[in-house]
Amino acid sequence: MIELKGVTKLYQGQAVPAVQNLSLSINRGEICVFVGPSGCGKSTTLRMINRMIEPSSGTIEIDGKNIMSSDPDSLRMGIGYVIQQIGLLPHRTIAENIAIVPRLYKWPKEKIKSRVNELLEMMGLDPAETRNKYPSQLSGGQMQRVGVARAMAVDPSIMLMDEPFGAVDPVARNRLQDEFLRLQKEINKTIVFVTHDINEAIKMGDKIAILNQGQLIQFGTPEEILTDPANDFVENFIGYDRIVKKLNLYTVAEAMKTSFGLVDEAEFSGINAKIPNAEVIFVRDQGEQLVGYLTAEDLSAQGAQRLTQVARQKRLSFVKLNTPLPDALSLMLENDADYVAVLDGDRLCGAI
């Protein structure tokens, strides 16, 4: 747990503190995002946690221990650190770059080697191919992965990430974010994450701290901040589409209907086919493939014989349980569909 108590940083020769009387606590295993316009003090705050910058007043505690009581170098060795510019050592191979902190801890060679391979695999990089390359031979996205791997080398419980995905293109950024969130589910680190992008904050954060001019304006979960912005600044900062943004917080699983009907095409041939009474009924063929769907309206308006045709005319599309809600909605608009089927693996489990 990281606890900031009344932290202030006043740079020499400046009248206004870069960070002013900031107090907040970050729980274990949580991603806390500092977000705000440039110059709001978010990076300064982050860098005070590993003593790259010393606070002018106030205290910072990690697991109840004041960070000023430990030697800065050993404090930093125990905290993963990722910066936007990555800062890989250009004259060292990828393997050597990742091995920096393990080497500071004087791990045996074999242990370092296997850990490096493990981390490269975790990051989706082929160890045999990547190990002996130099940073300049990698793409931006690959370098950023190596930067994250390097920060996790000794499995620190805390990671500080300063705009880690800021320097890559939007497509790669999105993928890195997704990968990192998936990884975080396994590694469960306490992460302090700095960004100027509110959308990234909403996506990545368990908690979001909105800063402006060195002051903490609002601190809460993304949902709280989107639902109940503390003041005009926060509201403007989030943007006018905050209702739409809020949709991003939900996945298909949370919004779908679990009651639906499922019938075999063959059943329609009987005049009094048993048709389930549901808002939406999916239709499948003999091969158990879904071919279309029917709504309650169709049932009352059409004769049973024509139902198969009606069902087949409608374009059926599928989404996964963990698809973000806005993606499912745009799919519906694209296909002009009233419903989409939700799949859990291969199994039909709901409808939207």
Place this chain on the structure above:
Amino acid sequence: MSWKFFSEALFQKAPHALLVHLLIVFVTVSLAIVISVPLGVLLTRRNYQRFGIVALNILNILQAVPGMAVLALALPLFGLGLKPAIIALLVQSLLPIVRNTIAGLLGVNNDVKEAASGMGMSARQILLEVELPLAMPIIISGIKTTTVYVVSVGTLASLIGAGGLGYLIMGGLALFRFEYLIVGAGLGALLSIFFDWALSYLEARITPPGIQVE
């Protein structure tokens, strides 16, 4: 031109002169490296950075004095022989190395230093494992400038009795024996070219592979 004098110069006088010349070059350049590189490092550390301009200006002034004048000044101060010659040459050998050391160290990308420090590397580790390796090609280039300079100005050292290739040149001039002159000057030129080539090769070899890739 007579072959007799030429071969006398080349085979009897030159080997010893060349050895003395090489001795002057090696001792002077080694001392220059030992003094200049740490000085350059010191002048890029945060607490001493403000002395950088002053130090470079002093070295610049020393460098601006003609080499011959420095040697002449060394005579009343330190007397005759090898030692005063080396001291005089040394004074003028420092600037290129100090300047390049500073330029090389300041040229190291700040993000790399920031990341290294953020990972918990100590200032000493950052200097030895990050800054110096990355600055090394530029430092070597400064050493190359100094070496070529010492080889050429070293020929003047014979004026204060240090010997070396200058001894052949001065002797040739005094006795109107052009054979001596040609041997002395020619070997001096070859020596300069050799050091330039050897250090350029070293510079290329020492450039970290990750940098060459680009």
